[in-house]
Amino acid sequence: MVTPDRVATVPGSRGGSMMTPDRVAMLPAVDTLPRTFLPRHRVDELLTALGAGGRRVIGPTVVDGAIVMTDLEGAAELPAGWTLRSVPGRVTMEPLPEGPGAARTFQYPVTGDGIKQTLFPSRVDALSVDTAPDGTVRVRVVGPVDAPPVAIIGARACDLAGLAVHDRVLLDGPASDPDYAARRADVLIVAVECALAGSTCFCASMGTGPEVTSGADLILNELDEGFIVRAATRAGERLVSTLHLDAADPAATARATAEVAEVRAGLGTAAIPDNARDVLLANLGHARWDEIAERCLSCANCTLVCPTCFCTGPVVQSDMDGRASSSVRTWDSCFTDGFAQVAGGNFRPRPRDRYRQWLTHKFGTWWDQFGTSGCVGCGRCIAWCPVGIDVREELTILAANSATPAVTPPGDRRPGTDDARHPAPVPFELPTAYANATVEWVRQETADTATLRLTTRDPGLLAGRPGQFVMVAVPAFAIPPISVSRFHPDGLELTIRAAGAATSFLTRLRPGASLGLRGPLGRPWPIEDAFGRDVVVVAGGIGLAPLRPVLDAIVQARDRFADVRLYIGARTPRDQLFIDEINALADRDDMIVRVTVDRAGPEWLGRVGIVTQLFRSVVGTGRDATAFICGPERMMAATTDRLGDLGVPREHMWLTLERHMDCGVGLCGHCQLGRRFVCRDGPVFSVAELGDDLRTEGL
Amino acid sequence: MSSPNRASTHVGRVHPGVWPTEIPVLDALPEGPRGRLAASVARLDLKAGVTFLREGETTDFLAIVVAGRVAVHLRVPERGPITILTLEPGDIVGWSAIVAPYRATTSVTTLEPTELAMIDAETLRGLLEADIELAAALHPLILDTVVARLAATRTQLLDLFQGREADPW
Numbered sequence: 040m041v042t043p044d045r046v047a048t049v050p051g052s053r054g055g056s057m058m059t060p061d062r063v064a065m066l067p068a069v070d071t072l073p074r075t076f077l078p079r080h081r082v083d084e085l086l087t088a089l090g091a092g093g094r095r096v097i098g099p100t101v102v103d104g105a106i107v108m109t110d111l112e113g114a115a116e117l118p119a120g121w122t123l124r125s126v127p128g129r130v131t132m133e134p135l136p137e138g139p140g141a142a143r144t145f146q147y148p149v150t151g152d153g154i155k156q157t158l159f160p161s162r163v164d165a166l167s168v169d170t171a172p173d174g175t176v177r178v179r180v181v182g183p184v185d186a187p188p189v190a191i192i193g194a195r196a197c198d199l200a201g202l203a204v205h206d207r208v209l210l211d212g213p214a215s216d217p218d219y220a221a222r223r224a225d226v227l228i229v230a231v232e233c234a235l236a237g238s239t240c241f242c243a244s245m246g247t248g249p250e251v252t253s254g255a256d257l258i259l260n261e262l263d264e265g266f267i268v269r270a271a272t273r274a275g276e277r278l279v280s281t282l283h284l285d286a287a288d289p290a291a292t293a294r295a296t297a298e299v300a301e302v303r304a305g306l307g308t309a310a311i312p313d314n315a316r317d318v319l320l321a322n323l324g325h326a327r328w329d330e331i332a333e334r335c336l337s338c339a340n341c342t343l344v345c346p347t348c349f350c351t352g353p354v355v356q357s358d359m360d361g362r363a364s365s366s367v368r369t370w371d372s373c374f375t376d377g378f379a380q381v382a383g384g385n386f387r388p389r390p391r392d393r394y395r396q397w398l399t400h401k402f403g404t405w406w407d408q409f410g411t412s413g414c415v416g417c418g419r420c421i422a423w424c425p426v427g428i429d430v431r432e433e434l435t436i437l438a439a440n441s442a443t444p445a446v447t448p449p450g451d452r453r454p455g456t457d458d459a460r461h462p463a464p465v466p467f468e469l470p471t472a473y474a475n476a477t478v479e480w481v482r483q484e485t486a487d488t489a490t491l492r493l494t495t496r497d498p499g500l501l502a503g504r505p506g507q508f509v510m511v512a513v514p515a516f517a518i519p520p521i522s523v524s525r526f527h528p529d530g531l532e533l534t535i536r537a538a539g540a541a542t543s544f545l546t547r548l549r550p551g552a553s554l555g556l557r558g559p560l561g562r563p564w565p566i567e568d569a570f571g572r573d574v575v576v577v578a579g580g581i582g583l584a585p586l587r588p589v590l591d592a593i594v595q596a597r598d599r600f601a602d603v604r605l606y607i608g609a610r611t612p613r614d615q616l617f618i619d620e621i622n623a624l625a626d627r628d629d630m631i632v633r634v635t636v637d638r639a640g641p642e643w644l645g646r647v648g649i650v651t652q653l654f655r656s657v658v659g660t661g662r663d664a665t666a667f668i669c670g671p672e673r674m675m676a677a678t679t680d681r682l683g684d685l686g687v688p689r690e691h692m693w694l695t696l697e698r699h700m701d702c703g704v705g706l707c708g709h710c711q712l713g714r715r716f717v718c719r720d721g722p723v724f725s726v727a728e729l730g731d732d733l734r735t736e737g738l
Numbered sequence: 739m740s741s742p743n744r745a746s747t748h749v750g751r752v753h754p755g756v757w758p759t760e761i762p763v764l765d766a767l768p769e770g771p772r773g774r775l776a777a778s779v780a781r782l783d784l785k786a787g788v789t790f791l792r793e794g795e796t797t798d799f800l801a802i803v804v805a806g807r808v809a810v811h812l813r814v815p816e817r818g819p820i821t822i823l824t825l826e827p828g829d830i831v832g833w834s835a836i837v838a839p840y841r842a843t844t845s846v847t848t849l850e851p852t853e854l855a856m857i858d859a860e861t862l863r864g865l866l867e868a869d870i871e872l873a874a875a876l877h878p879l880i881l882d883t884v885v886a887r888l889a890a891t892r893t894q895l896l897d898l899f900q901g902r903e904a905d906p907w
């Protein structure tokens with residue numbers, strides 16, 4: 040019997056793992072594997088074999104009235120005689136009923152923590168930023184500090200499905216998470232097929248359980264007298280061979296199989312509507328969202344217990360004199376206030392927006408992002424929700440009053456089955472390391488905005504394109520995303536508005552100062568789209584900064600473009616950026632430049648009014664125009680409306696979005712907008728691509 | 739029959755009507771009404787810094803900016819004058835000339851030498867009353883102007899209510 044070894048993934052490697060079926064695909068042969076028998080009194084031998092070579096062995100044990108996954112010393116620590124009873128809103132630990140089976144050790148449905156905490160811990164060291172004696176800022180990506188290999192015993196089918204989803208998210212994207220990759224590289228998994236399900240379980244409806252079909256090295260079925268054992272990988276076979284187990288008695292095997300079959304029968308397969316995936320984005324305005332929001336406490340329990348939730352955020356800790364800091368990556372949640380916070384406001388201000396994001400992501404947009412469901416049917420979010428909100432019920436209600444047809448065939452909800460609709464990953468390497476840069480000069484543009492001219496030798500940064508951004512690191516501050524406002528052969532410029540602590544510090548840097556840059560990130564402006572066409576550039580406020588490289592490109596090759604018009608809005612005359620440069624452009628006779636301010640005193644003789652008023656009557660036929668737009672989101676929406684009225688095609692209107700960003704490479708989850716990660720799928724999008732998303736509040 | 743307006747004569751130089759062909763906004767008018775309106779138009783040249791419409795006072799004429807730039811502003815208690823927006827060639831100013839009680843809701847001041855195509859308020863009201871076709875064609879243009887003014891005023895007032903410099907967006 041040939042069984043696959045697990046795919047070892049090394050940090051940073053993403054060599055075609057998406058094409059490798061072993062990790063995610065079902066092993067059709069798993070129920071035909073040879074079965075051996077492990078008597079109950081020999082479980083310690085299995086644990087010892089798992090721990091060989093210094094491997095940590097993690098399994099279930101009773102701590103403070105709950106069953107949790109933790110380091111196991113021996114079989115005596117397993118939760119023999121205990122079970123968990125889970126209903127919406129409550130999980131209680133109870134003794135197993137007297138009689139046969141009373142001494143079983145895995146006779147409970149999922150634990151709260153599962154295996155997520157082991158391979159994707161809630162806190163890991165991520166970065167250290169410090170200043171070397173010579174003044175250079177050094178940014179180091181701190182790997183998983185000698186995480187020893189682990190063995191996990193007691194994983195359930197849904198846990199393994201959750202793991203497959205995490206693999207997909209954290210390893211298979213354009214960038215992979217080095218910490219997860221390292222912890223994941225050498226893991227032995229002993230799964231247990233459930234002989235008991237909770238009222239909150241719905242794995243069979245999601246196609247993930249209760250049978251274990253992939254992702255485990257060993258598969259156990261617990262009987263009163265011991266365990267039926269299957270080895271599903273070579274590593275599993277090696278383990279079993281050291282134990283010299285006898286073949287299982289066919290009658291015992293049949294009993295074990297029957298128990299799982301009984302669980303399956305009890306679960307049913309229709310817990311959520313067939314069209315759940317398609318119904319969500321089509322019903323963003325459903326009244327049910329408000330109704331749920333009245334009950335939801337925004338406590339984030341659901342995201343913490345969910346085995347697939349992967350959003351993280353940095354916590355920066357700095358030393359007393361601000362010369363060194365480290366950042367710890369912690370689990371974050373789309374339910375927290377700060378999750379979608381940016382300097383100018385919050386993209387999901389209401390609990391309703393947050394619950395809607397959670398459910399829509401899990402069951403809907405996850406498919407678009409990762410080609411898989413984000414839910415594996417473990418039921419944890421139902422059981423651990425203090426007010427008992429049940430995703431099955433909510434989906435059923437949302438789907439019931441909706442005319443959305445099922446696009447996805449029923450039954451095809453198994454994680455990892457949707458390569459057809461899963462967009463190909465972005466075909467370029469995303470930089471995950473920081474390069475060094477030095478401030479050459481600083482120019483104060485306005486009272487709160489400065490341009491930093493930086494020099495760097497990093498070839499990646501120097502190869503950046505208009506519209507791309509960098510993450511800017513200095514010790515003791517959060518690391519903000521900043522667009523490149525000009526490229527030079529030996530460096531670049533950043534134009535930064537002091538919007539908070541980090542940006543204020545950056546605008547006050549002096550020549551000679553050192554900083555760390557990670558980039559270039561994101562999709563650039565498609566300048567080529569404007570070749571041979573009229574060009575309309577519309578900028579609001581600091582939005583002129585990311586558009587400045589577009590203007591540079593136009594000036595450098597003016598004859599590649601037809602008519603060029605530049606419309607700029609600033610808050611007040613004092614807030615105008617790059618005044619000399621803009622005046623120089625206005626003096627050219629080959630482009631039209633119009634500037635307006637939102638408000639001004641009587642001394643201002645220029646235009647007053649919002650920027651969309653500038654092209655009331657100017658653009659001729661917009662059909663042949665390409666537009667590049669950046670500014671506050673509502674300004675961009677109004678601008679695209681206006682330009683649309685004037686005939687500019689939606690697929691030729693490009694804008695760049697701001698969202699909360701921490702990683703910039705599609706791993707931390709913060710910048711989501713519907714189906715997209717703004718950091719990696721954007722930040723530049725066409726209006727045609729965004730569709731209604733641009734105007735949907737709270738998305 | 740164009741009659742240079744009494745009030746306008748002291749703010750700038752008025753000369754007989756020339757139809758503002760450079761102004762596309764009036765192209766929207768059908769030929770008949772456009773011709774009837776044109777017969778009553780006069781030109782008004784203004785220097786920079788001239789306030790030709792005052793908040794609260796009677797509006798003597800409706801005009802279209804032909805060249806230059808004017809600021810529409812109003813006085814806010816405890817804050818002084820705030821500019822609501824600026825108008826450019828093609829923009830209509832003085833809509834209150836046809837809406838009773840014909841009092842200006844804002845003041846308008848030229849920011850640079852400005853040329854207006856103007857029509858006396860009473861004359862225009864008479865024309866609109868007598869000429870339904872002209873009224874039907876002109877009123878939507880005036881409404882557009884009022885709507886733009888409303889939007890711009892809202893933007894500026896957001897600031898006042900929030901007590902800080904709000905982003906209009």
Ligand SMILES: Cc1cc2nc3c(=O)[nH]c(=O)nc-3n(C[C@H](O)[C@H](O)[C@H](O)COP(=O)(O)OP(=O)(O)OC[C@H]3O[C@@H](n4cnc5c(N)ncnc54)[C@H](O)[C@@H]3O)c2cc1C
Nearest residue numbers: 381382519520521522535536538539540541542698699700
């Ligand atoms: C792609 C992109 C390009 C940008 N380009 C520029 C630019 O060229 N010039 C410029 O001045 N600004 C730019 N910004 C905005 C800039 O990143 C924020 O102003 C900055 O992150 C604020 O950080 P702070 O610590 O100074 O502010 P704080 O007030 O300390 O931060 C406010 C809070 O919001 C969070 N926050 C605010 N905005 C962001 C954000 N965008 N991403 C992550 N967290 C955020 C912070 O973590 C914090 O919780 C860009 C943003 C994005 C997403």
Ligand code: SF4
Nearest residue numbers: 345414415417418420
């Ligand atoms: S959404 Fe709920 S049921 Fe689905 S995997 Fe997450 S915690 Fe489990």
Ligand code: SF4
Nearest residue numbers: 335336338339341424
């Ligand atoms: S759904 Fe329940 S668990 Fe999730 S945030 Fe709301 S109250 Fe908390």
Ligand code: FES
Nearest residue numbers: 703705707708718
């Ligand atoms: S996913 Fe982290 S910033 Fe986009």
